Amino acid sequence: MRLIQYRDVQGRLQVGVVSADGQQVHRVAGAESTYALARAAIEARTTLETLVLPRLEEALPYPVLLDEQRLLSPLTHPDPAHCLVTGTGLTHLGSAATRDAMHQKVAGDEAALSDSMRMFKWGLEGGRPAAGTPGVQPEWFYKGDGSIVTPPGAPLVSPAFALDAGEEPELVGLYLIGPDGTPHRLGFALGNEFSDHVTERQNYLYLAHSKLRACAVGPELRTGALPADLQGESRIRRGGEIVWRKPFATGEANMCHTIENLEYHHFKYAQHRRPGDVHLHFFGTATLSFADGVRLQPGDRFEIEQPALGAPLVNPLVVDERRFAAGGVRAL
Template identity: 60%
Template structure:
């Protein structure tokens, strides 16, 4: 099942089931957040509740997308209660790209960089037996719900950024129940979006490079994630022509960690099990246009698509002003 959130022509929020290009509007619940809270309270599956609450009203997805009325598939009424986080070096093949960034020129090529050490740790210990903890992955904080952008919205990088590059990834979407238990609603395709030039200067700048917007959606895949997910990432020039394209794969078959292990190492912290909070957690990628020497320019568009998740995610790159920050003493 694919769920989407959108606004009506009168700017009222709605959630619906996407079937091909038709959206069946769900009655009684204005948001995915409300629907998920009800499913937890009623102790039923999200898909089961959505299907039983779907009414007879329908709307065309392309109409919604064309009019800019698609929302991210999950958000929180208070953006400060939505954590956006992620893990890196989780996909087979991803270490080559990251290591190329971090390896010092003229260094000892026989020695493993920190990135390669982390990647090897994941390969050796990232898939433990069910119910037991494996090696912990690289982890980063990206922001709160205010940074999330829906398909059709701009991804804005601050003027001080050295780069704005895509990272086509799958994100897990979660809600913490009143009992403190994390509940996974499902998955969405995403563009984690980072400043790779800043990160390349020194891998200790990774935390800075991640504090950017991200693209999410448009659809929430309810249920299990296939072991193999295939998709394509594109950079579309301001003239509408594709200037870079590469296929990517994800899912546990293509990863050095299980999803369960990645989830454990995020939710093992009590901070991330606060009742009512929403979590958007990116699982990593092995495909970057930056690795092929591409630097995306403002006005160009990122497209991330996979048939597993329905419609493509499209976001144009923009720049926002970032004046010098000062602090006022009281």
């Protein structure tokens, strides 16, 4: 099932189910939000599909909702401060050539490896444990709260101080913490993790700074099992011209960690199991225009396509020229 959140013509929040052909959306009767539906499903000890499918009403043309930019991210919290946006890196194997090169690099003396390559090697060796068994820890980072999440179609805003504004096409897990502290995965969505790669490359200790940026998630939330091999494409469009494009492969067949292992190392922390909180967790990528020397410009459009997850995620890039002044903190 493919869920979306959207605004009707009166501006009211609605939840819909996208048809298999991607042409129609059936409204879910009485649904205040995906968040409310998920809470109800947890309380009833049932699945989202079981709860939603009997409540489908009139059909709307999905392309119209996309064209009119009436979609929201597929899971939002009524209080953005209770939505935690995080991610894991060094999780993907990349192309066959990249895979071979990585294996050759990590085959030598571990003491001679960079910290990043050592982390990648650990993932190769211990990131895919047996089900129910913890594996090696991945790299982990914090991006922000729900206020940084940009809806599909809306501008991704880069701050004036940023040195780069690059896309990161990724798979995102969407979660709600139940009343007893159990994390519940609603499903998966497309994401543009959007980072400052120039800042990160100055020194790996700047990774935390480079991740404190906006991101985009959606348009759709796919429930149920996820295919192991997900093949799509990431593109940069400048005006009417595509200036960069590259295959975007994700899913466990293309990763050195299992989803279960990445989830375990996120939710093992008690502060990540606070009842009622929403978590949007990015699972990493191996596809970056920055790695191919592309420098993004304001007005460029990110297009991330992964057919198994529904409609593409499209966002233009803008720069916020406002700056926080040095010395702008006031003493009381």
